[in-house]
Amino acid sequence: MGSLKKIVVWILISSSLFGAKVTLGHWEKGKTFSEYLDSKEISKEILSDISKADIQFLSEIEGDQLFYELKDHNGTLEQALIPIGEEMQIRLAKEHNSDVYSFDIIPIEYKEKEYGATVTIETNLYTDVTNALYHPSLADKIGQLFKGTVNTKKFQKGDKVSFIYSQKTRMGQPHTMPYVKIALLESRKKRQFIYADEDGYGYKSTKKSQAYTVTGKEKVTYTRRVPVKSTSSRFGMPLRHVRITSSFSHRRYHPILKRYRPHHGTDFGARRGTPLLAVNSGKVSFSGRMRGYGKVVKIKHSGGYESLYAHQSRIRVKRGEHVKKGQIIGYVGSTGRSTGPHLHFGLKKNGRWIDPMRVLRKTSIKDTVLKKITEYKDVTKTKYKKVVIKNAKENEEKLLAYLKEKSTPFIWEGYEQMSIGVEDGKTDQAL
Template identity: 30%
Template sequence: MLRKLLLGTLVLLSLSACKKEKEDAHVEKQVVIEKPKEVKEFGFNLNNFFVLRDTIKQGDSFGEILAKNRIDYSLVYQIAEQTKDSFDIRKLQAGKPYTILCSKDSLQIPQCFIYQPNKIDYVVVNFADSIHAYSKKKPVKVVEREATGTITSSLSEAILEKGMDYQVSHELADIYAWTIDFFRLQAGDRFKVIYEERYIDDTIYAGMGKIKAAYFEHMDESFYSFRFKTDTIHDRSDYYDEEANSLRRFFLKAPINYSRISSRFTKRRFHPVQKRWKAHLGTDYAAPRGTPIWATANGIVTKSSYTGGNGKYVKIRHNSVYETQYLHMSRRAVKVGEYVKQGDIIGYVGSTGLATGPHVCYRFWKNGRQVDPFSQDLPSAEPIKPEIKERYLEFVQPVKTRLDNIIFEEEKEEYIAELN
């Protein structure tokens, strides 16, 4: 009897085990198929296309790129004609990336061309159903960063030592162009800055944005600067100090980012080409050929021409009192009648005319007479209008407090040393 009972139990256990094996086998066979994750870029789901990526090569043209991807030249012509108001196909730059979206089948026919002139902007030329083009921007996240630096040799070196974008040095030099002589910075001069960094998809760095505020110590003087929007209608902003005075003067100190002044304004100089003594009624700034030349103040271009002595040159009238002239350019970038703003590029350094090497001769007129700009008491830019001054001071107060609370690295080290 006991034997029969044990045998029955074993049979039941065996049947139960077989049933479980069948159930497990059934479970194993239930494969879960997940949908591929959507990859979105430029407003398209890239999973729906065969994607080709490349960069514009030297000598590439829009037509050649599409032709080598099996687009007939007749269609290329139609695309160029129907999108010319939205996209100039002649402005493709070597080294810039492009993407072609093709049909996801055996033919892989191109349906869309996407050009990226920079990390943020892109142009879509769509010719899948109807031909059209449009420009868009990738979503950008703006992050504010606080940083400090101390000068040991140069501003740019101090910027790079702290891992900041090199462009920060150019922006600071522009903001303080009239209040600090950056060619006379001293070891120990130091600065604080609050500025924006831009990121695509939270991780891809897309360059610096605007400097929100800065503080500079130079020759035992303190210089604050705060960015403030003075015209919301035209979206105009500028930099002012803690008392609402503009940091910009009417004229920039120099028309270029120069390496040295090779010759100053003088009534008697030995001319290196003509080999005789004569007046030199300008200031020569030596710089590499091709260096951009800036308008030192807002104004109207009155001359953009060439003479045997001046070479290629530009002259600007700023108001009823002041005019400036820029000589020996390799190339001019403006035409007569154009309105230019302070800092706009008007040409490039060269050695045309009577010049022994690349430089720009900067000439300055006051009431029709050539004068030395360094001897002039030049007017300041306009301060903030009285009606918005109170709003400005309210805006600046918390930003200044934030700047003041940023601690220099050497002060942190001293504090830690005291604690120890």
């Protein structure tokens, strides 16, 4: 392949180029690349050799995206450039002296240039920048720069806003959003520079606060209720709220039998369904009905103790089950010989009934105590430091130099001129 001579020509969109015409179009929302090929009567065989990665690119064409077409004098497509994102584009090109098209994914080539402008406020910042420079996106970025630093609603007629910005262009058209580097507000004989960081946000100083994270250990002190030592040897109460209705006695008048007989236990008054608690850890030795006691649970504890919970409405544990102190084993009821809902609680020591209240600890004698605990926990904190805005002073000098030169700002209206590179015999290289 011999050497190729590159010819640079300047044309206008929709003007002729060696009998060909360049047009700027908008990609229809929802339109696929296959549908585009059909509209140009191009064979889909071109897609057969496309890699999976490139097929993924085809699905990333955005709706309303600007794209370029080069057509001959008969309207036949010679070449198309369809952007996919900001950096890459699809190039569809008709091979020289052939009806065959080639497909490729290539980088978007663009130029970047720096501009300066001064706008006098007549109506408002956005309207005046747009009317003066015919660049609405630039007006948006100027507004972003001032947001949070200067209240643009307080601008007065005659105030001046000067700024330096850079703009990427593709084939003579603005490509991506402009980047405003610095602005100067002149109002009521006062001047205020607004410096832009790399994200386009403005600051009145050449320094800005930057967040950073710090990790380390933090001392944390708090109180927690912890069990008292040797609680296993202590008996708690079978109910959370204690109300004794009948005490342990060797001779008590029975309200149902109407005669005196021993009362080997303590009766606690409570509503039906009130949870019953194991007074200590142990193993369930009985779970079921027991004559006049109705539904009963018996638990064997260490030290030769055995507790009994009678007249239950519903039992929650089974024989042979191990229970912990304070665990719910059933619910208050009135089964068996009973005048109403209550718990008859009995306690044996080595097989003999004893007065439960000599062993049970009332709720005032707590099984837990508050303990002060100190721990060191991993923490991540956000802190702030002042950092110098990149190129802040340099951009200030550029803006002052621009104002001194009193240059005419670049107007984007009708800016459709573009540089087109064409290589002899290879129109597929560029429009």
